Structures are given as structure tokens and as C-alpha cells.
Amino acid sequence: MVFRSESVWLWLVSLDGHKDKLPVSPGTDHFSAEFVPEQDGVYTLAIGHAAKDLGGTTKYQFNATAAVTVGQPKSVAAATPNELNIAVGQPGVGYKVGQPVSLAAVFKTKPAEKLQIAVHSPTGWNRAIQTNANGQAEFTPLWPGTYYLEGSQSEKEAGEQGGKPYKSVWRCATYILEVCD
Template identity: 45%
Template sequence: MKTCKLLIITILITFSANKLFAHALWIETNTVGKNGLNHEVKIFYGEYATNEKEKTQKWYSDVKEFSLWLSAPGKEKIKLNTTDKEDHFSAHFTPEKDGVYTLTVVHEAKDLGGTTKYEFSSLAAVTVGKNATINLDEVSNPLKISTNETKVYKTTSNVQVKVILNGKPLVNKQVSVFSPEGWSKEFITDTNGMINFNPIWPGRYVIEASNFVKNSGEHNGKEYKAEWQGATYSFEVSK
């Protein structure tokens, strides 16, 4: 009987950990902005592919206590105020000059998932004026993923995506691409940490990369045996 109970507990823990592992934090905002016009930013937690947007009260651990940072052209990074909207958080900023504006989140969850430490991060970029290349070297997130350019892509155009971990390309790792139609596909990064794909449907796409390593240590007084990092980037596609 004890063996049976232990097996059931193990299955439940494994199921919970797998469900958590599938969840991600992502930023949604219009890719193109205009000087002097208010620009809205939304932050969600859940599974984009299945349109599962968790109520903020149900976000894992203390993830809802994240900080949203804005890097504007020629200015120091600033923290944006966020407002709880029940199934997401909302923030605003007003562009003042042409260039690329990057929005970033990095949050290490207070609680462990089993014996795993979790770090959620996201990046979004807004271009004002001409399309521009995103310089990932200027983004401080440990794990970061983005398209090469900040622009609204066209359907059937080639989209290049790069993944960086601690300043180096993340090589031979899986990257998931989620479309607005519920379609998803997995790609493997090359020696430059790159993937390429052609979007078919218009709408918002979310790309996600993760890194899982067995590494022991102590986090908030509890021992962990593995570390998981998840990063997302979203962008728009038009016809």
C-alpha cells in the first residue's frame, strides 16, 4: 500500500512539473510605434499555442512580481509601472525619437518546481521610424531570443531568429514557434544559434527557447538539483 501511495505522489509531482515546464511568460505589443503616441504593452503567462492565458492570481509562485524594463534609444533603462488586468499585466510608454525600443523581463521564481529552479524571461522590440536590426548584445537577459529585425513581417517571408545564452549562441537546442492559428513547430538551432522559417498565417507569433541543466545548489533555503531557463519573443506578421 505504501508503495502504491508513493507511486501516485510521484506521478502527481511529475505531472505538475511538466505542466509548469510548458508554461511561459511572454510580452505582446505592437511592433511599430510612433513618436508622441502612447504605446501599450501586455504581459501574459500560460501557453500561447492553446490560447491559455492564466489569471494573474494563479501565476506560478511569485512570477507576477516581475519587473518590466524599457530601453529607449540613447537613454538609460527604466522600469515601467504595470497594472494587473486579471489575465495579464498592462504598461504604457511614449516614444520620443526614432529607433528601437526594447522591453525585457527576467524573473527567477521564488519557489522551486520539485527540485528545479525556474527563470522566466521575455523580450519584445518596438521600432519607430525605419526598420532596424536588434542588437542582442545590448540586452542583459541571460537567455534571449529574437528575430533579426524589428518589423512587421509578411506571410511567406523568411524569418531569421537568434538565441543567445550568457553571451554565446545557444547551439543545437530546440526552439518552438507558435502561430496565431494554433499551429506550432519545433526547430533546432545551428552553430550560430539560428533558426529560419516562413510564416504562413498573419497575426502574432511567439517563439520560445529554453535551457535545462542538472546543477545543484541552494535557492531561498531549499536545495535544487536542476535549473530551467525559458525565454520568449513575439512579433507580428501581415498579409
């Protein structure tokens, strides 16, 4: 699959919640971007990409966020950069095996109630969890390594993309976190 830089949006969410679109440079199989932090804290990077073509009458949108810790964090970016977000409750905090990880999911700036989130562990273990009325969920990692979180939501929403009408939008949000022993 080939992506064009004009079809990918990378946002930096500053500690005060301000969003800046970062210019991206395409590589062979990746994009690169840079930013210079103004102070210590946990910043949020968010990427959004709409599929070039509709799937029938459905628009597909993919979103991901990542926390970037700079120095000794005293504050965290207040971020809801995409229409569907999954984030950990305390970005920048080290996660450990056997200790619960709190998640928060947001859909269009409101808590995403009853969102199914798939948790994929580094060993291949998978588990589905669901957010509560406040958009919160929790899981306890059993192994060290990289965990991949994914949630998706569809809604009826009419519009046009590339000159073609759509009747619904499917959004996917991902988040990756590292767990230590």
C-alpha cells in the same frame, strides 16, 4: 495564478544597449509600465519571472522579450536582457507570409547552439526548428497573424531560492511576432 510586482522584472533596453528596470503596476490580470523614448528606433522590452516555488530541486525561470518600434527606426537596441533570449533578426521590420523570418537565440551572452525553438502559428500549426552554431535559425510563415516562439534550456546550476537549495535551472524564453499577408 497571482503575481506580485516584486517578483516580476521589466527591463527597457535602450538603443545603446543600456538596461533600465521599469517600475510595474499590477492590474487584475496584467502589469502596466511606461517609458518615454528619447529617439526613434527599435527598443527592447524584456520581462523575467522566477517561479515562487522550486519544482523539486529545479528553479524555473520564464523570460520574454518584445520589440517596440518608435517612429522611423534607424537603429535597434542591442539586447540580451535575460539569460536566455529569442529575438528576430530584424526587429521593427514587417514580416510577410512566404518570406523567411530569421531568429537569434542567446544563452548567457553567447549564441545558443542547438536550441530547440517551437514555432506556433495562428492556425494551430506547430513546427520545431533548431539553432545552428551561431545561435541562428529560420522559418517561413505560411499564414498571417500572431506567431508564438518558445525555447527552453536546462543546466546544472546550484543555488538557493526562498531558503531552499536547487541543483538545476530551467529557463524558458518566448517571443511573439505579427505576420501580414
